[in-house]
Amino acid sequence: MRKKLIVGNWKMNGSLQANAALLEQLRNGYDPARAELAVCASAPYLAQLQSLLAGSGIDWGAQDVSAHEPGAYTGEVSAEMLRDFACRYVIVGHSERRQYHGESDDVVAAKAQRALSAGITPIVCVGETWRDREAGRTEFVVKRQLSAVIHTVGHCTSEIVVAYEPVWAIGTGQTATPEQAQAVHAVLRAQLRAATAHADRNRILYGGSMNPANAAALLAQPDVDGGLIGSASLDAGQFLSIVAACPWVAQ
Numbered sequence: 001m002r003k004k005l006i007v008g009n010w011k012m013n014g015s016l017q018a019n020a021a022l023l024e025q026l027r028n029g030y031d032p033a034r035a036e037l038a039v040c041a042s043a044p045y046l047a048q049l050q051s052l053l054a055g056s057g058i059d060w061g062a063q064d065v066s067a068h069e070p071g072a073y074t075g076e077v078s079a080e081m082l083r084d085f086a087c088r089y090v091i092v093g094h095s096e097r098r099q100y101h102g103e104s105d106d107v108v109a110a111k112a113q114r115a116l117s118a119g120i121t122p123i124v125c126v127g128e129t130w131r132d133r134e135a136g137r138t139e140f141v142v143k144r145q146l147s148a149v150i151h152t153v154g155h156c157t158s159e160i161v162v163a164y165e166p167v168w169a170i171g172t173g174q175t176a177t178p179e180q181a182q183a184v185h186a187v188l189r190a191q192l193r194a195a196t197a198h199a200d201r202n203r204i205l206y207g208g209s210m211n212p213a214n215a216a217a218l219l220a221q222p223d224v225d226g227g228l229i230g231s232a233s234l235d236a237g238q239f240l241s242i243v244a245a246c247p248w249v250a251q
């Protein structure tokens, strides 16, 4: 079993003051033997993450990246800019971006490609809506979303992190059961294996109302390699409890 990866998605939350307090608690409470840890913040706070997390063993990243190369794209943030702030990760294709900003599978794939070309690991989010699930389309939807990325990034497929985030579970308090999560993760694992001989390097995270009470059961699933955590990542106690819920892995 691999060491788990726990990533916080702060979404559009935070302030210089609140972030400093949260990061201080994370630095003091993080046990690197338990899991790898990262936080993804809004672009204006990346310099703060870089200065306060350097040397802590905690990684940081962004929540989005432009699909374009540097140029005339007002308001966009390029992968090269994220690299300037030593981002290790960038979330791409979060359902809130797909839903509120109309990001298509192709745009998400282009973003993943731009991240990889700047040496940043994209955390590619896939997930079905409740309506998709009710209609028995879960597998079809997540495979379609991941397939667009695999098709675009080709031989770099083993370098991506995938996050399965059922849309109906994000920020709703409704979590996929461990069995539901494992079933979809197994489908994604098989898809990655068919695309790359190095799929053992891919981590597949679960995201959607993960909290200290449900984390252990989700993280115990064989194909759940960690978590992408929204609301619970804004509370150091809860976030660190999720890290503590990771199964012990002998190194």
Ligand code: PEP
Binding pocket: 009, 011, 165, 169, 170, 171, 172, 173, 207, 208, 209, 210, 228, 229, 230, 231, 232
């Ligand atoms: C997310 O935004 O990626 C997420 C999983 O949110 P929450 O944990 O709040 O459901």
